[in-house]
Amino acid sequence: MNIKKVLLMGGAIAIILFFGWFYIGQLGSTESAAKEKTTVNQIKDSEQVNAKADEGTESTLTRIDSQGAVGIEVTPLPEKSSSDELVFEIVMNTHSVDLLQYQLNELAELSFGATNTTAGEFEWELSSKDSHHLVGYLKWMGPVMEDNVTLEIKNIDNIPSRVFEWEKLK
Incomplete structure (x- = not known):
């Protein structure tokens, strides 16, 4: 016992x-x-403030451009970004264009506020290799400034420019 x-x-x-x-x-x-207060986190905070201001609407970080035969969704990823790297998830969908032909690291430009930046470079990493429903990560490897963010993607399906913008929390 x-x-x-x-x-x-x-x-x-x-x-x-x-x-x-x-x-x-x-x-x-x-x-x-301690959570680093990066530009992407400030943008995310701004989106949450704007969502509270717009009653009844749900705000998101995703920006969409559906010009031509290719739809593009761009979402900055705060959890994968830092003060020297900015990561975007890119989703592209079409039923008529081979999306694997596009190297987004060569077609993208980034600016912070009114400043176009050339002090870094992009890396393009595919997550899926479906030529009509593509998912990948576009990584900006360079200094991330404390300002609004504009990502421009050029020449997808003969569309000269697609612009995606995010405001940082002021």
């Missing part, structure tokens, strides 16, 4: 220690990690 009590007490202590360790670990990971 004493062995039964010892095992029961040992199990109870193990469970208490496990939950204590888990709880302390959760507190440490959420409270000690």
